[in-house]
Amino acid sequence: MSISQVEHQSVSSATSGHVPGTSGIGHLASRGDGPILQAIGLSKQFKQFVAVDDLSFDVRQGEVLGFLGPNGAGKSTTVGMILGLIKPSSGSVRIMGTDLAGNSAVVPENIGAIIENPAFYPYLSGRDNLRAHALAAGNVPESRIDDLLKLVNLHERSKDKFKNYSLGMKQRLGIASTLLTEPGLVILDEPTNGLDPAGQREIREIIPRLAEEGHSVLLASHMLHEVEQVSDRVMIVRRGKLITEGSVDDMLRRGGYIEVIVPDVDPEQAMRALRRVPVVEQVTLEEGRLIVVAPDDSGVAINRALIEQNMFAGSITSKHSSLEDLFLEMTDEPSESVKS
């Protein structure tokens, strides 16, 4: 029987290697309190070109950390260094407090990564493929396979042959297979590459479930919306350097405001009404427009406060309603200048 090569885009620059075996079941249960992963001053230089430049970050236990940056920013190179597939030019990686250099076994014991070409049998069902991977991993109960098929929404199609799966289903089976050993950290590198919008959404739905199960997730992506919706924290890289890092909520607050236009009304009167709205932090007047600092979703409260005072808004517009402007601002560079 031949083994098909699923064309996963994940860990795309880490083509030279294969994540070593899958031993060590149940590490999820035995984790301590420290960060599951620490990157300390990681750098990688290819000849004259610095792909990753003094990058330091932690992945905390149980969080989804979005690793966001335009193509060529150095994400996959970083992932390759975390997996021990690419040797850092300088800096180090600690997994569960253990330095990766000289301890390559810490990777298979703690990390599940979707590798580029996980092997699945085309003529076996999704379930039987998972069983085959479970045999290789050893010590995986059948109930775990059931749970994983549910987790990735393949339970209703688990008897279908792998070769009849859509690309998105194949990708989800790949995610299930990395979870067989219950790794503490799951690394997804551009997991929705090549998928249609429905397939992308199916992957996005799975990611929070991984965190609910207790896995930490490092999600590398160049697509803001993919990261923004599912991450607890986000770090943004450009040209191998960390630009900013923080919770998604914090980032959304930074620089965001709501513009309110109330025609035919004394602006001072409108400002007084808006300042009484509990969620409103600040109101200023700029060229006839009221600039309101408040959470993104305060439009209804603002509108109601105005109506109660017999004032009617001409428009209420949320500016920077997503991280998008922030992301573009921070990574501001024309895409044609990006090496990839």
Ligand SMILES: Nc1ncnc2c1ncn2[C@@H]1O[C@H](COP(=O)(O)OP(=O)(O)O)[C@@H](O)[C@H]1O
């Ligand atoms: N083996 C390599 N040799 C030379 N340059 C490389 C190699 N791998 C990656 N690069 C370069 O390093 C930069 C970062 O690549 P990569 O880590 O794949 O970025 P990302 O995953 O963020 O898109 C790119 O400009 C890429 O061309």
Ligand SMILES: [Mg+2]
């Ligand atoms: Mg990449």
